[in-house]
Amino acid sequence: MRCLLVEEEVHQFSNLVKALSGEDVSKCYQCGKCSAGCPIASEMEILPNRIIRLIQINSKDTVLSSSTIWLCASCETCFTRCPEEIDLVRVMDVLRRLSLEEGYRCPEEGILRFNRFFLASVKNYGRVHELGLMMKYNLASRQPFKDLGQGIALFRRGKIPLRPQRIKGMDQIKGIFAKSKPFLEREASGGGGR
Amino acid sequence: MARVGVFVCWCGSNIAGTVDIETVLEAARRIAEVVHVEDNKYTCSESGQQSIKKAIKEHDLDRVVVASCSPLMHEVTFRRCIESAGLNPYLLEMANLREHCSWVHRNRGEATDKAIKLIGMAVAKVRRLEPLIPIRMPVEKRALVLGGGIAGIQAALDISKAGYLVTLVERLPTIGGHMAQLDKTFPTLDCSACILTPKMGEVLHDENIELLTYSEVEEVRGWVGNFEVQIRKKARSVDMVKCTGCGECIEKCPLKLPSEWDLGLGLRKAIYRPFPQAVPGVPVIDREQCFVFTKGKEKCRACERACPADAIDFEQEDEVIKRRFGAIVVATGFSLFDEKAYGEYGGGQYKDVISALQFERMVNAAGPTGGHIIKPSNGREPRNVVFVQCVGSRDRAKGIPYCSKICCMYTAKQALLLKEHLPESQAYIFCIDIRAGGKNYEEFVNRVQSEYGAIYIRGRVSRIYERGDKLIVKGTDTLAGIPVEVEADLVVLATAIASQSDSPQLARILRIPYDEHGFFSEAHPKLRPVESVTRGIFLAGACQSPKDIPDSVATAGAAAVRVCELFASDELALEPAIALVDAERCSGCLNCLEVCPFEAIREERVDSRRVASVSESICQGCGTCAAVCRSEAITMKGFTSPQLYSQIAAPFEEILKELEVEMPSC
Known part of the structure; x- marks a missing residue:
């Protein structure tokens, strides 16, 4: 009880x-x-x-x-x-x-993984590189061909660029990540166990 | 030949939606002695009434049938209407096309047919009606108020301020009622004593108010305007005139007894005042405990020796007072459900499980603990305090299906007071709902949660038991969907509001109805909320249903206005539709006397013969006597046998003709 x-x-x-x-x-x-x-x-x-x-x-x-x-x-x-x-x-x-x-086990690992790739992409380019995010996430979750059909359709219409595009104010993005560094580090070192 | 006018009402779509008005009008025109028929969207409206008045003049009508709603709704309206057009108000009959027809039928054809029959019946009766004249009686302009709680106090003061005499009767040695036991009041946190005691003093010094404490009503006879009441003033054993209220006697009394006023949390003497601010301040001797009465006349007498005013009087006897009153306000209040009925909550065996009223006495600075909240078992301060709502209330199995209305609010208030008295404490409140309907009530409950940190848990407590010096309170948080257990130091039970245990006896003395829970019934729940069914008897406060202080004061004021309304005229006009005994036909069996619920019939001698006689001013016209009369000596005015027989026969006129049975001509 x-x-x-x-x-x-x-x-x-x-x-x-x-x-x-x-x-x-x-x-x-x-x-x-x-x-x-x-x-x-x-x-x-x-x-x-x-x-x-x-x-x-x-x-x-x-x-x-x-x-x-x-x-x-x-x-x-x-x-x-x-x-x-x-x-x-x-x-x-x-x-x-x-x-x-506090190290609680996340019951939705996919979501957590997605969030991490998303943030990594934002950290590198100042915005999300959809193609890269999709590929990374699908590979990591062992379903490489999951969004292939949709991806090709979007690509043909020029909706998702092949290469990542970096934004102009990258220094500001760096500032944001620097500010949240303590939390991200703790998160990276913690994880699992509870 | 009568000249009858029939007025058919649409009641918007209420009647016209189901009954075909055109057909009804056609049929009504064909009825004998009907000389005028018309319809109206709303006959009760000003224009509808004007139209009736106009028709009476134009067509020289001498009787009127209004085919609309129940006479309970608008009989008075239409009586006044035809009276202002010069007709006797009792030459009106109503055909109930709404409650008795359109509202209870779906089939248009059948409903229309029934409507026609109802109008035919009303016409048959109205043709035989006779003019009636209201009975006039003088009014005794003195009011009796029963109960000296906040409702009774307020009613007495209001009536007195209007210039009328009042006698206020209270059963206990002091006025004040439950409100005098409380600490602070929701939602404003006014100190109860600070707002009540000045009113108590006002009652004592008001020249129009006669205050009879430690007294009870024994007998009520008579009727509105002229009640004859017998009051027993119990022996106080202290001379009220000589006593100065110094309290020396109380000091010297050697007996210590549990105090009823403090619900057993404190002690009192055998000569005592329930509380220091009691009104009147004259003490009373508890004759069941005092040594002089239990052990012998020469024993003790410490109080007598201590009294500097020579006011102690062991020989004093009960005094029976008889007075006449024009009106009575019943404000006898409530009692509390006994929590011992809940075995699962300890059934009274745990010292640290107390009732909300006990908590109230404890938190009161003038109470037995001087305002300190403690565990009764060991006198220590509690940390976790669990409040359990609906102890009795909303529990059909315990015989109380209703909501006690005030517990949600006083529990919230007590949680707040707890936090103010003991900042380290934590309140848990088990509730089914939080019912906080009232000005600033919901906001108050919100404050108790967000500012005072009270934790509300939705769910009834299933069990309370002891573990060490703690009490384990088991329940379920139905919102979170998990069973919960709280380790409590003190548990407070919000016991239900019940009627006074002897309210049925009082109701019988007063001849007023009460409901299955012992609460007195009002004449109409919405439109006559402070009147009892018996004329001249009014209701105030929680004797009618659970009420908080604002509601009690409001109903007391309303009842006072009703009393003043009666007293404003020197004579009362009474309903003339009552029973009349034909002494020549009366066989003197007096069955009628037995069955009359109003005690309106008395025995009389006519030419040395025993006959029944009806007191015109008491009779309510219920007709029970006429129904049991074997010699048909009793006539109900406005409902005579000829009138009723012709009304009943009307819809069967054709069948009766076919069968060649004669219509009852009477």
């Missing part, structure tokens, strides 16, 4: 989320409108409103090891409609970050 533990301060997790995201989840009265509008809700094991509820009652492990926080597409439908104006997207962002920092 999973139980609400009260050995530690019950607000510990919600306070942490509040400190990192600026969002006060105690305002949530569980109307469920966020989950009702979420385009990915049908894929989620734990619905977005329940994630908020679990934060309220300090169920940190359940939240940080859930797939919900990785499946969230940050489309902001929830935040746009929330009657209490809780920015769920910010909260989800913070939860993903905490999940990585």
Whole structure:
């Protein structure tokens, strides 16, 4: 039986989320409108409103090891409609970050891998090189021919360039990555185990 | 020959949507003695009423049938209407085409046919109606208010301020009621005593108000305008005139007993005031405990020796007071559900499981702990405090299907007070819903969560048990979908609001109806919310249904206005549609006396013969007496046998003709 533990301060997790995201989840009265509008809700094991509820009652492990926080597409439908104006997207962002920092196993490895290739591409060129990202991701996930047909169609119409194109203000991109370096390093050294 | 006008109402689409009005009008025109027929979209509207008045004048009508809704809805409206056109208001009959026809039928043809029959019946009766004149009675301009809680206090003050005399009767030795036990009040956190005690003082010093505490009503006779009431003023054993309220007697009393006012959390003496700010401040001797009464006349008498005013009077006897009142306001309040009924919550065996009212006494600075929140078991401060809502409420198995209305709010308030008194504490609140309908209520609950950190858990608690010096509260967080366990130091149960246990007895004394839960019934839930069905008796506060303080004060004010409305005229006009006994036909069996629910029938002697007689001012015209009368000596005015028989026969006129049965001519 999973139980609400009260050995530690019950607000510990919600306070942490509040400190990192600026969002006060105690305002949530569980109307469920966020989950009702979420385009990915049908894929989620734990619905977005329940994630908020679990934060309220300090169920940190359940939240940080859930797939919900990785499946969230940050489309902001929830935040746009929330009657209490809780920015769920910010909260989800913070939860993903905490999940990585504290070494929880990500149940959606594909998503994590995709995010890493995506960021690597942005780091190198200042924008995403779609062809490179697609190829890397598909090779790494051992499905090299997955998007081939679609890729060729897009390529023929000139929608995806063959070579990566570097943007002009690369120094600014470098600045952004430098700022987030401590987090990225921790993420790289952590990972797995929990 | 009568000249009857028939007015058929569409009630928008309510009637016209199901009943074919044209056909009905056609049929109505063919009825004998009907000289005018017309329809109207809304007959009750000002233009509809004008049209009736015009038709009465133009067609010289002497009787009117309005075919519209229930007489409960608009009989008074149309009576006034025809009266202003010069007709006797009782020469009106209503055919109920809405509740009795269009609303309950779908088939247009059948509904139309029924509508025609209903109008035929109404015409048959209206032709035989006779003019009635309202009965006039003088009014005794003194009000009786039962119950000295906030509702009774407010009603008494309001009536007094309008210039009328009031007698306020309270069962306990002090007025104040439950509100005097509370600490702070939601959602403004006004101190309860600070807003109540000035009103209590006002009652004491108001020259129009006679305050009878430690008193109970024993008997009520009579009727609106003239109730004769017998009140028993119990022996206080202290002379109210001599006593200065110094309290020396209380100091010297050697007996220490659990205090009812503090719900067992504190002690009182055998001579006591429930609380220091009691009104009146005169103490009372508990005759069931005091040594003088339990052990013998010469025992103890410490209070008597201590009293500098020589006010102690062990010989005092109950006093029976009789008074006449024109109106009665019932404000007898509520009691609390006994949490012992929940064995799964310990059934009263755990000291640290307390009721919300006990918590209220504890957090009150004038309470038994001086405002300190402690575990009753060991006097230590609690850290984790679990509040359990709906203990009794919304629990059909415990006989209370209704919501007690105030618990969500007072629990939120108590969680807030807990945090203010003990900043290190944590409140957990188990609830089914949070019902916070009221001005600034929802905002208050939100504040308790976001500013005071109370954790709400949606779900009923299944069990409470002891583990070491902690209490384990088991429940399910239905929002998170997980079972939960909270380790509590103190558990507070929000027990349901119930009616006073003896409310049915009081209802019988007053002859007012009450519901299956013992709450007194109002005459109409929306339009007459503070009137009982019995004329001249009004309801205020939680004796009618669970109410918070604002609602209690509001209903008290409303009841007071109703009383003043009665007192504003010197005479009362009473409904003339009542029973009349024909003494010559009466056999004197007095079955009617037995069945009358209003005790309106008394025995009389006419030429040395025993006969029944009806008190015109008490009779409510229910007709029960007429139904049991074997010699048909009782006539219901406005519902005489000839009137009713012809009404019943009307739809069968043709069949009766065919069968060659004579129409009852009466």
